[in-house]
Amino acid sequence: MARVTVKDVAREAGVSVATVSRVINQNGRFSADTERRVRQAIERLGYQPNQLARGLRQQRADLVGVVVPNISNEFFSRLIMTVQQRLFDAGLSIMIFNTNHSLDMERQCYASLAAQRVCGVISANALEDVRAAMRHDVPVVYIDRPAELAPHVSVVMSDNVAGGRLAARELVRSGCTRPLLVSATAHFPITEVRTKSFADTLAELGVFLPDDHVLTPPATDFAGGHAAAEEALARGLDFDGVFCETDRLAIGFMNELGEKGVRVPADVTVVGFDDVLLARFGRPPLTTVRQSPERIGELAAYTLLQMVRGELAEGRRELVPVELVRRESTMRGGVVADS
C-alpha cells in the first residue's frame, strides 16, 4: 500500500502538482476540463492529502484542541459531541484532552497542543491562561471561565446568575422555608456565581440560609450527593428544600434521602442543575435548571471558527440562557409516586 502523493495524481492527470493543489483547495485558476481530469485521477488513485505536509507548509494544522476537566461528565461529553460535529463539518478535526481537574495535566495538554500547532483551542473550566501556557497566540474560546476578553479570546457560558435565581425562586415557590445548599464550587469555580445568586435571591425573598446549611461534598457526582445527604441527616440539620448545584449531586442526594425514609417532594423538595438525561427518568423526576451543552458547544464552535478565519477581531462574550424544568421533585401538591 504505497502512499499516493500529489505527484502521482499530477502524473495520472497529466498536469503539474501545482494544478492539482489548486483544484483541491479551490484557489487559483484552472479550466473546467482540467478540474475534471484531476478529480478523476484523485478518485482513481484514492488519493488523500497528507495533513502533516499541508499543516507544515501552512504553519498550522486543521486541528483544534478541546480541553475538558472530565469527559465522563455528561455535560462535557455532550458538549464535545456538538463541537466535534460542527468543526468536522467545517473541515477541522479535534483533539480532546481530559485534565481530571489537575493544573499539571492541563499544562501538559497545552504543551501538546502547541506542539501540534493546532489552529484553535476550546477550553472548559480552564485553570490557567491558555495562550500564555502555549506561548502562541492561537484563538481561544473559554467555556465556563470568567476570562477577560481580548483579540482572539472569547468566552461562552451559561447564565449562572439567572440559574441561581431560578433555583431559589422554585424552591421557595415549592414551600421551602429552611433551605439547604449542596455546593460544587470546589471542583467548578464558576458555580460560585450560582451560589451567590441563589443566596441573594433567597435573601430577597426573605428566606434565611444559615452558614451551616451549606454543604461541600468531596465530589460532584452521585457519591457526593449521597455523602452530602448522609452528612445532613447525621448532623440533624433541619431542612425542607435543597438546591444541588449539579444534577448528579441532586440524584445522589435524593436516593440517600429515600434510603432513610425521607420523602421527596413531600418532606423535602429538591432542585438540581444541568438537566442530565437521568433527571427526567429518576424517581422522582428531578426539577432542575437546564443548561444546554449543545447550545454552548455550538456557540463555542461557531465563535472559534470565526476567529480562526479572521472574521472576528475582538473576541466576544456569550451568555447562554438557562431555563427551569419543573418536575415532581418540587411538586408538593402534585402526584407523589406510591409509598
Added chain:
Amino acid sequence: MARVTVKDVAREAGVSVATVSRVINQNGRFSADTERRVRQAIERLGYQPNQLARGLRQQRADLVGVVVPNISNEFFSRLIMTVQQRLFDAGLSIMIFNTNHSLDMERQCYASLAAQRVCGVISANALEDVRAAMRHDVPVVYIDRPAELAPHVSVVMSDNVAGGRLAARELVRSGCTRPLLVSATAHFPITEVRTKSFADTLAELGVFLPDDHVLTPPATDFAGGHAAAEEALARGLDFDGVFCETDRLAIGFMNELGEKGVRVPADVTVVGFDDVLLARFGRPPLTTVRQSPERIGELAAYTLLQMVRGELAEGRRELVPVELVRRESTMRGGVVADS
C-alpha cells in the same frame, strides 16, 4: 511570538541541527557536555518540536485515533480516559471520534484518520474494517468487535459469555422463574453474545424464556429502559425477573416499575450490565455484571503500543473477565427500602 525552530536551538547551543535532533530523540551519539548545552538552549528558548514536521519526515504522526459510537455513554468515556492517559504517558496524543452508531460517520472518521497519518487506531464497536477503510495498514485494536486476528490487528473485549451466564444464574438464584430480557443488540451487535449465553444458561437451569419476553427498545439508555417497562406492563407480560443488557436500560426500567407501583426486588428482581457509577447509588442499588472499561482501555492501549513499536507481530485476542456485583435489586430476602 516567532516560532523557535531546531535551527535557533542549534545556534544558541553552538552545535548543528543534527546534534539537537539527536539529543532530543536520544539516538545517535553525543557527548554529555553537548547534551547539557542543547538542553539548556531548549529551556532558554522554550523550544517545542513541531510535530507536523516530525510526522512528515517519519511518515507517521505520534497520534492515535480512537473511534467510539457514543462518547456520552459512560462506558466509552471511561474507556477513553484510560486510553488517553496510557498513550499520553507513552508520548502519543489521541484523536477521538464519535460515530453516533452511523456507518457513514464511521467512514468519514477513518478517512480523516488516514489523512492525519495516525500511527494506530482503537475502534470500539466498529461496523466496518478499519484498515480497508483507511487504505493503509496501520495497527488496529478493535474493542467489542468479533474481528479475525491478523498481523497488526488485535481484539479486546469483555467475556460476554461469562457475563450472560452470570446474569442468568443470579436471576434464577434470586427466585426468578418467569424471566424477561431487555436487549441492546440493535445498537451493540456484540451483546448478541450476552443474549445467547443468557438464554442458554436459563435453559440449562430449566427456566423458560418465551420469545415474546424479549424486548428490544429503540434506545439503550434510560429512555429505552423506561419504554421497555411501559411496554411490558402494557402488554400484561407475566415476569418476576429482568435482565437488562445495559445498566442504563435497567435503571430506566426500574424507575418506571416504581412509578407503576411494582416493587424491586420484592415483585421483580433486576440484573443490569456494566456497573456504571449510578448502579451503586440508585434505588434500589442495582445488581449488575461489572465490566471494566478501565481494564479494557489499559489493555487496548498496551496492545496498540506494542504493535506500533513492532514488538507484537501477530495480533492478540484478550478476553477481559467480568464479575457479578450483587446489590439490592436481586436480594429478595434482603432489606427493601421503605414503602
Added chain:
DNA sequence: ACGATTAGGGTAAACGTTTACTCACCCGCG
C-alpha cells in the same frame, strides 16, 4: 608506529504540500 576502529558531530537530502514567480497564449482594442 601505523592502519583500523570508534566517538562525536556536521552537511544536506528528503518527507508532501502550498504558493510566489514565471511564462505562453489568446483576445480585444487602438
Added chain:
DNA sequence: CGCGGGTGAGTAAACGTTTACCCTAATCGT
C-alpha cells in the same frame, strides 16, 4: 498589426524535522 491584460498552468522554494552519509580526531591493537 502591435500591444496590454487576462487566463491557465508549470517551476521551484519553503515549511521544520530526521537521518544517511561523510569527515576529523582520538584510541586501540598488533
